[in-house]
Amino acid sequence: MPTAMVHLLYFARLRESLGTDSERFELPAGVADVDALLQCLRSRGGAWERELAPGRPVRAAVNQDMAGPATPVRDGDEVAFFPPVTGG
């Protein structure tokens, strides 16, 4: 079975706490939406578990559109995680 790769991006407070701004990530079998992807990342433990814990103010975008937990994630997608926005 071909592997499904996504490009992950992290911004602002999340970028600092997680210690990275981007990575290539192989989607494990069965991971097909934002919520499942978040669960995968949490399982890394440490800052990942802490910063991405349910209830933490984390927002997501898929292919540069605001996304929700049920938004599909597919091979080749760009998925970004960040805190609530504070521009203006």
Add this chain to the structure above:
Amino acid sequence: MNAPIGTTGLQDAGATLIRVQTEDFDVGREIAALRQANARIGAVASFIGVCRDVNDGASVAGMVLEHYPGMTERALAQIAEEARGRWDVIDLLMIHRVGSLMPTDQIVLVVVTSAHRGEAFAACEFLMDYLKTRAPFWKKESTPGGERWVDARTSDDAAAQRWETQG
């Protein structure tokens, strides 16, 4: 680059101009350029957001504005499109600065032109309310206690929410 798109056939077709930049902007020049290009404009509403030297009880020496290149422009264009669907406006201009800013520096400019004031006022406020909750910008302030990320305000969410029910 600053000049609005020329009118092609439609007499009062305006422009949607979106810029994300580190440089400052000249409000007078931006408005003059829009007005000059279209004699159908009867009203100009503008909003300027400015960097303050105090926030949440601490003095602020400066801030750094981070954004998500690509998505930022896309989100602003979507917000502008939504405003066009709601109000009969001519031009929509949104300029947002990123990078290092000092107190008294301009952060954001929104200009709306229309035939009459009601549309321009409403669309201008709508654009700012949506920009604050949907465009991927983040502020990090320098305070005497160190650097800190600015937290999103629930009052901003409430301000944006108003437009959902008003339509």
